[in-house]
Amino acid sequence: MNKVVVLGATGTIGKVIVKDLVESNVDVIAADLELHKLEELKKWTNNRITIIPLNIKDEEKTKDVLRQGKVCVNATNYVFNIDVMKAAAAVGVSVLDLGGLFTRTKEQLKLDNEMKAADILSIVGMGSDPGTSNVFCRYGVEMLDSAEEIHIRYGSTTSGATFAFAIDTIIDEAVKNAQAVKDGNLVEIPPLADEEFTAFHEDIGVQKTYSIIHSELATLPTSFPSVKNITYKDTWDPDTIEKIKILDSLGLLQTEPVEIVGNSVVPRRQTVSLMQTVLSAKEKPQWGKDALLVEVKGIKDGNKASVRLELVTDCQDDWGVSATQYATAIPASIVAQMLLNGEVTEKGVKPAEQCIDPEKFLSYLKQKNVELYITYSETKKNSLVFA
Missing domain, CATH: 3.40.50.720 (NAD(P)-binding Rossmann-like Domain)
Structure with a gap:
């Protein structure tokens, strides 16, 4: 069938x-x-x-x-x-x-x-990520003779949506330790750490990105064991970070049940359920564009080289859905x-x-209704000729 x-x-x-x-x-x-x-x-x-x-x-x-x-x-x-x-x-x-x-x-x-x-x-x-990001990684690795670094970044210009997709997942990304491969070792780092400014396509611009827990780091180190540095970073709204920290500090995100009027209740489950109902009716996001950026660095023909793939997606007004x-x-x-x-x-x-x-x-x-940009760059060694 x-x-x-x-x-x-x-x-x-x-x-x-x-x-x-x-x-x-x-x-x-x-x-x-x-x-x-x-x-x-x-x-x-x-x-x-x-x-x-x-x-x-x-x-x-x-x-x-x-x-x-x-x-x-x-x-x-x-x-x-x-x-x-x-x-x-x-x-x-x-x-x-x-x-x-x-x-x-x-x-x-x-x-x-x-x-x-x-x-x-x-x-x-x-x-998108994981998924398209993983395929982009393979594309970049296969273009080079040897890959040394893989860096995945996600940026967005959507505003006004505190929780743009699954609330449960966003909370986990904000409170669980992230992973990265550094000098050949898979290491844990604090959530939303190692922040940096990332230059996306001009439609997205320069945005601050943060390390968060993500599935790419569960498979890329095994798929590409010779790559010594692998990172994933995403753009985050500072207001969202602050709100999640407050909920966490109040104990409203804990997963252990508590007793309320004789009933066993999981605070995290109740919080997420309430947020899903309230925010769906309250929040009116200003949809913008998203960019998924993957850059693979390594060696090609003895020279340092880089393969950069960037997928820019706009909201689909005729479908009524966001870029994400x-x-x-x-x-x-x-x-x-x-x-x-x-x-x-x-x-x-x-x-x-x-x-x-x-x-x-x-x-x-x-x-599909997307824009894909693939850029290859290579730094060739200068040859000096002495008479």
């Missing part, structure tokens, strides 16, 4: 994945918890999808839904990544997700043999189509840089 099942289909990113798949003439089965949201999604896609209400915690129902497709795009919260992988393995359906925020990704990679035994592929992290939503959803849609078309053949658990052909991926990407 040549269909794509999208789990978490009505979420911030899931609905845009569904929309792009439909616009690409792919048959989609959209599954999520709330029927009324699924009905809204079906209307948004001109009734071109099949909708199925689904509680992802219902293992048997999840398997039944997955059996109806050939590929699964898991756009649920990353805490469900392993559950979805196991369900996909049980019914023989390849699956990709949007990332596991480093720690969960590490756990997913341990299921390689299980996925191979099921004769399926599970791609860990196939959104579009930039994250499009790669997942592209790779789902590549899997349907037999253009990805590996089995097991793989990050994008190990299983996605960069040239093929870029050929799809260039058909």
Whole structure:
């Protein structure tokens, strides 16, 4: 059956994945918890999808839904990544997700043999970053004779949105230690540390970027072991940082349950739930452009060289989605189509840089409403000739 099942289909990113798949003439089965949201999604896609209400915690129902497709795009919260992988393995359906925020990704990679035994592929992290960023890294590494450094940066001009995507993920990025490869060693650094100014495309400008926990650092050091320095940094609104610090200091982000009027309550869960409801109605962001920048430095023909790939994405007014939503959803849609078309053949658990052909991926990407800039620079040694 040549269909794509999208789990978490009505979420911030899931609905845009569904929309792009439909616009690409792919048959989609959209599954999520709330029927009324699924009905809204079906209307948004001109009734071109099949909708199925689904509680992802219902293992048997999840398997039944997955059996109806050939590929699964898991756009649920990353805490469900392993559950979805196991369900996909049980019914023989390849699956990709949007990332596991480093720690969960590490756990997913341990299921390689299980996925191979099921004769399926599970791609860990196939959104913007991780995802496009990983493919860009491979493109840069393959252009050089030897790569020595990989630096990933994300910038945005969107304003007025304190939490521009999944609140749970943003909180984790702000409070958990980040990782980086420095001098060949994977090290932990404090969250939002090692700040620097990054020069993005002129539409984005110079922005302050910070180290945060991210899934690329879970796979790139293994995929490219000779690269001695790998960093990931993102742009952060100072107001968002301050608000998260206040919530954390008040204990409203703790994950251990507390007793309230005889009931066991997890403060973090209650806080996030309340914020999702209140902010969705309150915040009116001024959408801008996003830029994903990957720079790979190394040696080419004996000279120092650099490959710089930058993807600039604008908000999609006709769809009513932000640049971040579009930039994250499009790669997942592209790779789902590549899997349907037999253009990805590996089995097991793989990050994008190990299983996605960069040239093929870029050929799809260039058909989307994005701007891609690739710059190669080389510093040649001066030759001195003495008479």
